[in-house]
Amino acid sequence: MKTLVVAATKAELTFFYQHFNLPDSDFVESKNFDLLITGVGMVATAFALGKHLSSKYNLVLNLGIAGSFSRDMALGTILNITEDTFAEMGAENGTEFLSINDLGFGENHYTSTTPKNVDLPIAKGITVNCVTGSEKSIKNLISRLNPTTESMEGAAVFYACKQLNIASLQIRSISNYVEPRNKDNWKIGLAIKNLNDWAINFIGEMN
Numbered sequence: 001m002k003t004l005v006v007a008a009t010k011a012e013l014t015f016f017y018q019h020f021n022l023p024d025s026d027f028v029e030s031k032n033f034d035l036l037i038t039g040v041g042m043v044a045t046a047f048a049l050g051k052h053l054s055s056k057y058n059l060v061l062n063l064g065i066a067g068s069f070s071r072d073m074a075l076g077t078i079l080n081i082t083e084d085t086f087a088e089m090g091a092e093n094g095t096e097f098l099s100i101n102d103l104g105f106g107e108n109h110y111t112s113t114t115p116k117n118v119d120l121p122i123a124k125g126i127t128v129n130c131v132t133g134s135e136k137s138i139k140n141l142i143s144r145l146n147p148t149t150e151s152m153e154g155a156a157v158f159y160a161c162k163q164l165n166i167a168s169l170q171i172r173s174i175s176n177y178v179e180p181r182n183k184d185n186w187k188i189g190l191a192i193k194n195l196n197d198w199a200i201n202f203i204g205e206m207n
């Protein structure tokens with residue numbers, strides 16, 4: 001049985017590729033783990049996992065950077081996202097939001113199934129198609145879902161793993177605060193370095 005490491009972009013796993021001397025490919029098979037780069041967003045993620053996820057894996061490790069709703073969280077902090085919600089899936093009814101659950105069409109909330117203790121703080125994430133960038137949306141999301149982080153893939157990975165009954169883990173490194181867009185404030189380099197250090201150590205210890 002193998003671990004499948006999943007990330008949206010190669011850039012998020014730069015040092016991981018270097019450390020394990022991996023070829024510059026979107027799907028890499030190695031002795032102890034495979035690695036899949038899905039592309040950004042839940043549709044690309046679901047499609048890539050639909051092609052590659054199978055019972056030969058006993059763990060999917062989703063790695064990536066994320067935005068934080070909490071200013072108490074320093075940029076570069078690494079978190080174990082144990083629950084994640086498709087935040088936009090549903091219907092608007094005037095000012096009210098009806099989730100897919102409210103509509104009776106399914107489930108918007110998914111959890112990881114951490115197979116072993118991970119020594120990181122746990123947090124609640126949401127998954128969005130559109131990066132949140134207005135005070136109004138931030139207020140709405142906090143009052144409706146009270147998330148700590150936001151990504152564009154997390155819940156899709158949990159969803160795919162649930163379908164095939166495969167354990168999942170989502171580790172995110174905070175690159176920015178959720179705020180009106182200002183890329184100058186993002187610390188992508190720091191977030192990626194911390195994420196990669198953690199992932200190299202985790203995969204190294206597993207094998």
Ligand SMILES: O=C(O)c1cccc(C(=O)CC[C@H]2O[C@@H](n3cnc4c(=O)[nH]cnc43)[C@H](O)[C@@H]2O)c1
Pocket residue numbers: 008009011012040041064065066067068128131132150151152153175176177178188
């Ligand atoms: O500009 C760069 O140098 C750069 C390098 C690596 C990755 C990126 C990305 O923008 C990755 C997109 C990825 O990041 C996640 N993310 C990060 N912050 C947020 C956010 O505030 N809201 C939602 N998603 C966020 C997301 O999962 C994307 O897949 C840029």
